[in-house]
Amino acid sequence: xxxxxxxxxxxxxxxxxxxxxxxxxxxxxxxxxxxxxxxxxxxxxxxxxxxxxxxxxxxxxxxxxxxxxxxxxxxxxxxxxxxxxxxxxxxxxxxxxxxxxxxxxxxxxxxxxxxxxxxxxxxxxxxxxxxxxxxxxxxxxxxxxxxxxxxxxxxxxxxxxxxxxxxxxxxxxxxxxxxxxxxxxxxxxxxxxxxxxxxxxxxxxxxxxxxxxxxxxxxxxxxxxxxxxxxxxxxxxxxxxxxxxxxxxxxxxxxxxxxxxxxxxxxxxxxxxxxxxxxxxxxxxxxxxxxxxxxxxxxxxxxxxxxxxxxxxxxxxxxxxxxxxxxxxxxxxxxxxxxxxxxxxxxxxxxxxxxxxxxxxxxxxxxxxxxxxxxxxxxxxxxxxxxxxxxxxxxxxxxxxxxxxxxxxxxxxxxxxxxxxxxxxxxxxxxxxxxxxxxxxxxxxxxxxxxxxxxxxxxxxxxxxxxxxxxxxxxxxxxxxxxxxxxxxxxxxxxxxxxxxxxxxxxxxxxxxxxxxxxxxxxxxxxxxxxxxxxxxxxxxxxxxxxxxxxxxxxxxxxxx
Amino acid sequence: xxxxxxxxxxxxxxxxxxxxxxxxxxxxxxxxxxxxxxxxxxxxxxxxxxxxxxxxxxxxxxxxxxxxxxxxxxxxxxxxxxxxxxxxxxxxxxxxxxxxxxxx
Numbered sequence: 001x002x003x004x005x006x007x008x009x010x011x012x013x014x015x016x017x018x019x020x021x022x023x024x025x026x027x028x029x030x031x032x033x034x035x036x037x038x039x040x041x042x043x044x045x046x047x048x049x050x051x052x053x054x055x056x057x058x059x060x061x062x063x064x065x066x067x068x069x070x071x072x073x074x075x076x077x078x079x080x081x082x083x084x085x086x087x088x089x090x091x092x093x094x095x096x097x098x099x100x101x102x103x104x105x106x107x108x109x110x111x112x113x114x115x116x117x118x119x120x121x122x123x124x125x126x127x128x129x130x131x132x133x134x135x136x137x138x139x140x141x142x143x144x145x146x147x148x149x150x151x152x153x154x155x156x157x158x159x160x161x162x163x164x165x166x167x168x169x170x171x172x173x174x175x176x177x178x179x180x181x182x183x184x185x186x187x188x189x190x191x192x193x194x195x196x197x198x199x200x201x202x203x204x205x206x207x208x209x210x211x212x213x214x215x216x217x218x219x220x221x222x223x224x225x226x227x228x229x230x231x232x233x234x235x236x237x238x239x240x241x242x243x244x245x246x247x248x249x250x251x252x253x254x255x256x257x258x259x260x261x262x263x264x265x266x267x268x269x270x271x272x273x274x275x276x277x278x279x280x281x282x283x284x285x286x287x288x289x290x291x292x293x294x295x296x297x298x299x300x301x302x303x304x305x306x307x308x309x310x311x312x313x314x315x316x317x318x319x320x321x322x323x324x325x326x327x328x329x330x331x332x333x334x335x336x337x338x339x340x341x342x343x344x345x346x347x348x349x350x351x352x353x354x355x356x357x358x359x360x361x362x363x364x365x366x367x368x369x370x371x372x373x374x375x376x377x378x379x380x381x382x383x384x385x386x387x388x389x390x391x392x393x394x395x396x397x398x399x400x401x402x403x404x405x406x407x408x409x410x411x412x413x414x415x416x417x418x419x420x421x422x423x424x425x426x427x428x429x430x431x432x433x434x435x436x437x438x439x440x441x442x443x444x445x446x447x448x449x450x451x452x453x454x455x456x457x458x459x460x461x462x463x464x465x466x467x468x469x470x471x472x473x474x475x476x477x478x479x480x481x482x483x484x485x486x487x488x489x490x491x492x493x494x495x496x497x498x499x500x501x502x503x504x505x506x507x508x509x510x511x512x513x514x515x516x517x518x519x520x521x522x523x524x525x526x527x528x529x530x531x532x533x534x535x536x537x538x539x540x541x542x543x544x545x546x547x548x549x550x551x552x553x554x555x556x557x558x559x560x561x
Numbered sequence: 562x563x564x565x566x567x568x569x570x571x572x573x574x575x576x577x578x579x580x581x582x583x584x585x586x587x588x589x590x591x592x593x594x595x596x597x598x599x600x601x602x603x604x605x606x607x608x609x610x611x612x613x614x615x616x617x618x619x620x621x622x623x624x625x626x627x628x629x630x631x632x633x634x635x636x637x638x639x640x641x642x643x644x645x646x647x648x649x650x651x652x653x654x655x656x657x658x659x660x661x662x663x664x665x
Contacts, residue, residue: 017586036583037581037583037595038581038595038597047562050562051562051612052562052587052610052611052612052643053587053610053641054586054587055583055639055641056583077586079587079591080586080587080588
């Protein structure tokens with residue numbers, strides 16, 4: 001794990017730029033950048049906000065060698081807008097992963113340092129993150145090992161926290177950070193009593209490498225040293241999880257077990273204690289090697305088989321659920337005039353409907369329900385059950401969610417990992433011949449739509465559906481841009497405007513379904529599944545002009561999609 | 562945001578043709594500088610995109626000074642600036658040109 005003799009030449013991951021980090025992890029001098037800064041593949045959206053772009057849009061992609069084996073690699077620059085994913089940034093990652101699918105290198109290394117969706121390009125950023133998720137999982141399903149390396153100063157948050165857990169393995173530096181909702185976001189939305197973002201010890205304890213390694217979110221823990229991170233990458237490339245039913249069932253069991261053992265904990269130190277770690281209060285202080293050795297038993301205990309296969313439910317009776325009523329009930333009646341057995345479990349929809357060509361599994365959310373660890377696990381469990389028990393059964397995903405649940409407990413338990421697992425089960429279902437169609441019937445926000453709805457083969461919406469990323473006032477606060485300016489832009493630019501029109505223009509939503517809904521449903525289920533064409537559609541509709549061509553240029557060759 | 566362009570005279574032998582180099586990052590108080598071979602012998606073309614408006618004269622002074630101290634004839638410099646101070650700008654420019662020239 002450590003590289004003795006490296007001591008005198010130790011190079012900090014945290015203090016390195018994206019370029020230095022990628023050079024330090026790959027074989028010396030082997031990295032060749034694709035679409036480098038001189039090509040000026042820059043953000044087309046920042047100038048409208050009075051912000052200078054970066055020549056590489058904050059991400060370096062290319063090819064190199066790792067221990068003599070050819071690999072593809074990407075490295076995010078946390079110093080530029082927090083390493084955030086905009087249209088071009090995301091397209092470079094997508095292109096690299098598509099190139100990997102074609103060339104089958106030894107591995108793809110993703111050196112992640114990102115706050116997630118770039119709020120300055122809100123809608124385009126959300127769709128881009130979704131496309132990166134699909135591209136990572138597609139490359140893995142094709143057999144390419146994809147390894148995430150988290151060691152930058154920014155950490156890995158938001159949608160990129162989900163992307164990291166879509167990868168086949170994660171190495172983290174001790175002072176790297178990984179999560180979904182970052183400390184500032186939780187403090188801003190839930191109050192300082194929930195999480196004090198200024199409490200550094202609390203923040204590192206919650207999101208830091210040690211906790212993520214102990215609970216099994218990270219597979220390897222490295223020191224803050226490029227040589228050590230390189231060694232971790234080499235170790236993991238040969239040990240990535242495959243994307244198959246057995247591996248996802250094992251992953252599912254691990255997450256069930258985590259909730260069983262630690263589900264009542266609200267602080268990382270409590271998790272360490274209930275997992276049986278010795279001297280938990282001392283753990284933040286010990287060196288990496290000593291830490292890894294001393295928590296091995298606790299880590300194994302959290303990763304062992306659960307006592308029951310079913311995830312714990314949120315409340316009594318929730319496992320049965322009730323027939324949906326009101327707007328959701330009417331929607332289901334319109335979708336399935338022959339009847340359905342869909343149940344609403346506190347905002348989670350689970351069940352099946354009788355379609356014109358047979359049973360259709362139904363999964364999703366209603367009433368704006370936020371997605372937390374239990375909900376994500378329940379949905380993944382249902383989808384795995386459909387894959388196991390009903391091979392090839394089509395799946396309808398219904399989306400009405402105001403996003404991921406933002407709480408300290410969800411972050412302590414690793415919500416990004418649960419959402420990444422859910423996304424991986426969707427990819428597995430797709431690979432095993434399940435047709436997956438999503439219908440947005442209410443809100444569709446960030447972590448509530450990324451892991452399930454936006455993973456579908458096709459995404460449609462009903463009239464009145466409302467996809468968005470973040471409210472404009474909150475966006476103004478985070479980006480420090482004047483609210484009036486954002487409001488003006490949101491009237492003209494599909495990149496900022498919340499709502500259906502904008503997401504249609506970006507290509508993220510294919511069409512609007514009108515009653516009777518069983519007709520477009522039958523037509524969608526009858527179409528064959530195809531590749532992710534959202535960027536292409538965004539180009540044709542004029543909402544995203546660069547995503548498709550940039551991905552194509554990085555993927556290389558006219559044969560690349 | 563403001564876009565500025567300068568055409569600097571620089572004495573000395575023209576800089577060699579090397580692969581482009583970028584240093585720095587666009588962040589508050591920081592900037593990135595891209596160095597490429599230019600097409601005008603004896604001159605250096607500079608293009609700047611900066612978040613801070615109204616500093617054209619200071620940019621001109623910093624660049625004149627830089628051109629007098631460094632062999633930048635035959636180069637093209639491009640800058641994305643997040644409001645760096647003149648001292649930071651001068652350091653980044655020097656770092657960028659040094660890294661460009663140090664390439665084999």
